Amino acid sequence: MTAAPPPVDRAAASRAAVAARRARAEVKRAIASGERPTVEVLDASADPANAAEHSLRVTNFLLAIPHIGQTKMTRILEQLAISPSKRLGGLGVKQRERLREFLVRRGGAVAPAALTVLAGPTAVGKGTVAGYVRDHYPEVALAVSVTTRAPRPGEIEGVHYHFVSDTEFDRLVDDDELLEYATVHNSYRYGTPRSSVRAALERGRPVLLEIDLQGARQVRERMPEARLVFLAPPSWDELVRRLVGRGTESAEEQARRLRTAEVELAAQDEFDELVVNDTVPEAAGRLVHLMGLTKEHA
Numbered sequence: 508m509t510a511a512p513p514p515v516d517r518a519a520a521s522r523a524a525v526a527a528r529r530a531r532a533e534v535k536r537a538i539a540s541g542e543r544p545t546v547e548v549l550d551a552s553a554d555p556a557n558a559a560e561h562s563l564r565v566t567n568f569l570l571a572i573p574h575i576g577q578t579k580m581t582r583i584l585e586q587l588a589i590s591p592s593k594r595l596g597g598l599g600v601k602q603r604e605r606l607r608e609f610l611v612r613r614g615g616a617v618a619p620a621a622l623t624v625l626a627g628p629t630a631v632g633k634g635t636v637a638g639y640v641r642d643h644y645p646e647v648a649l650a651v652s653v654t655t656r657a658p659r660p661g662e663i664e665g666v667h668y669h670f671v672s673d674t675e676f677d678r679l680v681d682d683d684e685l686l687e688y689a690t691v692h693n694s695y696r697y698g699t700p701r702s703s704v705r706a707a708l709e710r711g712r713p714v715l716l717e718i719d720l721q722g723a724r725q726v727r728e729r730m731p732e733a734r735l736v737f738l739a740p741p742s743w744d745e746l747v748r749r750l751v752g753r754g755t756e757s758a759e760e761q762a763r764r765l766r767t768a769e770v771e772l773a774a775q776d777e778f779d780e781l782v783v784n785d786t787v788p789e790a791a792g793r794l795v796h797l798m799g800l801t802k803e804h805a
């Protein structure tokens with residue numbers, strides 16, 4: 508004879524759900540007001556007397572932290588070897604310690620990243636923000652890409668790009684001299700020379716790559732320790748304004764790029780961090796902060 512299932516204590520379940528919602532809201536509220544309460548919430552959750560924290564699902568806890576979406580949350584839990592079904596109160600000692608270390612790394616001084624990739628949709632301002640970093644944060648080594656497109660007025664060989672022929676680009680690919688490369692916007696080829704990235708890293712300089720989404724994915728595969736930062740527009744309308752306002756593409760090309768931008772925006776969950784490009788100095792400040800540099804963002 509099968510044993511009857513234990514009776515469901517609906518009142519207790521409902522109390523736990525309310526407590527979990529409260530704890531999740533508290534994590535969100537505190538982060539929004541500039542506090543860093545995640546470690547405190549985790550520590551409090553070890554004591555069953557703190558019912559809200561104790562019963563909070565680890566998934567909901569992570570999702571309450573800005574810029575952690577479903578994909579990233581799943582990856583974090585895999586890395587920390589924590590089952591998504593766990594509640595904070597039910598974590599083992601080692602799991603709690605691993606989660607604590609993760610929160611400290613993320614919430615306090617950001618751990619320095621040797622290699623950071625900045626990507627995002629067309630016309631969001633990647634080039635502008637990267638240029639601001641080059642001009643205001645000389646400690647950052649901004650990798651100079653190779654490209655098969657011709658220089659625009661004002662662009663300097665070796666500063667903005669290395670301008671190369673198709674034949675030379677083929678040779679770089681054949682000799683495996685590029686860390687990543689892609690044909691961008693269906694037109695020209697762009698790539699990051701391995702040697703310059705390696706040389707800067709060996710000198711201990713934090714390296715920034717400003718590249719497209721295809722390149723960012725290749726870097727993630729080849730150097731999983733790289734930090735991927737997605738630059739997002741404040742709104743879709745503003746993205747369109749920037750693309751049209753730049754005036755460097757035909758109406759047809761603008762429409763094509765906007766179709767690609769929709770796909771690129773949907774990929775932001777693949778990234779470790781998100782920076783909204785509201786103003787250039789602020790976005791650049793947040794970016795270098797995420798690179799673990801000492802200059803605090805505004």
Ligand SMILES: Nc1ncnc2c1ncn2[C@@H]1O[C@H](COP(=O)(O)OP(=O)(O)OP(=O)(O)O)[C@@H](O)[C@H]1O
Nearest residue numbers: 628629630631632633634635749753784785786787
């Ligand atoms: N924070 C900002 N506020 C207003 N305008 C901006 C901002 N950032 C960049 N822009 C403007 O938006 C336009 C697009 O910027 P930029 O060329 O840097 O974009 P991008 O992401 O590098 O584009 P693409 O991928 O197409 O090369 C430019 O005219 C630039 O001056």
Ligand SMILES: Nc1nc2c(ncn2[C@@H]2O[C@H](COP(=O)(O)O)[C@@H](O)[C@H]2O)c(=O)[nH]1
Nearest residue numbers: 633652688689691697698699717718719722
């Ligand atoms: N995959 C790579 N993409 C790159 C690289 N360098 C630049 N880019 C991207 O190309 C477009 C167009 O740049 P533009 O200067 O011609 O306007 C832009 O999205 C850049 O991010 C690279 O080395 N690899």
